[in-house]
Amino acid sequence: MASRIVATGRATPQTCISNHDLARRMATSDEWVRSRTGIAQRYVMASGESLVDLAAEASRTALSRAGIKPAEIDAIVVGTISSDYGFPSFGCQLQHRLGIDTIPAFDVAAACSGFVYAVSVADASIRAGDWRRVLVIGADALSTMVDWNDRATAVLFGDGAGAAVMVGEPGPRGVLGSLLRSSGQYWDLLAVRNRGVQTTIDGEARRQSDDAIKMKGPELFKLAVKSMADVTLQVAQRAGVRLEDLELIVPHQANLRIINAVAQRLGLPPEKVFTNVDRYGNTSAASVPLALDEALESNRIRSNDLIMLNACGGGLTWGANLLRW
Numbered sequence: 399m400a401s402r403i404v405a406t407g408r409a410t411p412q413t414c415i416s417n418h419d420l421a422r423r424m425a426t427s428d429e430w431v432r433s434r435t436g437i438a439q440r441y442v443m444a445s446g447e448s449l450v451d452l453a454a455e456a457s458r459t460a461l462s463r464a465g466i467k468p469a470e471i472d473a474i475v476v477g478t479i480s481s482d483y484g485f486p487s488f489g490c491q492l493q494h495r496l497g498i499d500t501i502p503a504f505d506v507a508a509a510c511s512g513f514v515y516a517v518s519v520a521d522a523s524i525r526a527g528d529w530r531r532v533l534v535i536g537a538d539a540l541s542t543m544v545d546w547n548d549r550a551t552a553v554l555f556g557d558g559a560g561a562a563v564m565v566g567e568p569g570p571r572g573v574l575g576s577l578l579r580s581s582g583q584y585w586d587l588l589a590v591r592n593r594g595v596q597t598t599i600d601g602e603a604r605r606q607s608d609d610a611i612k613m614k615g616p617e618l619f620k621l622a623v624k625s626m627a628d629v630t631l632q633v634a635q636r637a638g639v640r641l642e643d644l645e646l647i648v649p650h651q652a653n654l655r656i657i658n659a660v661a662q663r664l665g666l667p668p669e670k671v672f673t674n675v676d677r678y679g680n681t682s683a684a685s686v687p688l689a690l691d692e693a694l695e696s697n698r699i700r701s702n703d704l705i706m707l708n709a710c711g712g713g714l715t716w717g718a719n720l721l722r723w
């Protein structure tokens with residue numbers, strides 16, 4: 399039994415903030431942000447919006463494309479470090495929002511690697527015969543955790559939710575392999591010490607600098623490039639797949655320079671790497687499923703193509719999933 403992603407969906411908040419908008423609020427410029435990151439705009443949560451609602455919207459799209467009713471799902475696995483509440487989990491809130499009862503629903507906290515981790519967890523349980531149909535989510539709202547006075551961090555992040563329906567089926571298609579890695583020694587390269595507080599860009603409340611995302615950008619940059627390139631190569635080698643046979647890589651969209659450097663290390667031409675970081679910024683766990691959904695929508699992925707998903711994020715966590723579509 400293999401597991402296969404049969405459909406995807408995505409949702410973003412309504413508020414879109416361009417670099418020019420940010421330049422009116424802080425000492426930055428469109429030129430600086432574009433040249434350092436490739437980001438032109440990002441969607442951010444406003445007061446009263448719920449990330450669980452966005453995940454429910456993305457889930458309904460994916461389920462309807464898969465022709466599967468919510469009641470037919472066996473489990474919900476959510477890659478996230480954001481939640482409307484401290485607890486219960488995002489998974490339980492989403493389960494309630496979708497009107498499904500008693501199935502397991504839980505979160506996998508791996509920051510920007512959350513979706514890649516969640517796909518691996520769902521794949522393992524489907525292979526073991528525990529579940530047949532799984533809703534896998536990547537959702538985050540890191541814009542609610544930034545200090546809007548910290549220009550080096552605030553310009554990078556956006557919010558969103560992506561969903562994938564994975565089903566168990568015999569045959570050669572589906573997840574060929576996954577590899578997950580963590581290195582807690584680097585925990586303070588990207589961290590938020592107070593997740594309970596939610597502050598939106600339009601709200602009155604402001605995060606104390608100590609409670610906001612703290613990032614050591616240059617160190618993180620180097621580790622992200624090395625870890626994403628290494629894990630991609632290792633997953634391919636384990637599966638006996640040559641990198642040149644990959645049709646498309648759908649990487650975590652943190653920064654265009656990181657994505658380009660990973661592709662260069664792996665010797666992959668730009669046309670084999672999907673990017674949409676220019677329109678979304680770094681949406682953490684949502685970034686891979688948002689990109690996957692757009693890659694499918696723009697016909698960049700066809701049946702039987704070899705596809706690689708990879709990511710790196712706070713933790714440090716990193717990982718990759720190799721799929722035959």
Ligand SMILES: CC(C)(COP(=O)(O)OP(=O)(O)OC[C@H]1O[C@@H](n2cnc3c(N)ncnc32)[C@H](O)[C@@H]1OP(=O)(O)O)[C@@H](O)C(=O)NCCC(=O)NCCS
Nearest residue numbers: 426427430434510549550553615616618619652653710711
């Ligand atoms: C954050 C990052 C974009 C900074 O890029 P960089 O090339 O290292 O930045 P530079 O060294 O060229 O520039 C730093 C300067 O720009 C300034 N600067 C920082 N943010 C700025 C902004 N938004 N606008 C204008 N200037 C800014 C700094 O104050 C610093 O000025 P100084 O030299 O006078 O002290 C880069 O380190 C990065 O992308 N790191 C990885 C971050 C990431 O992706 N995290 C998530 C991983 S999952």
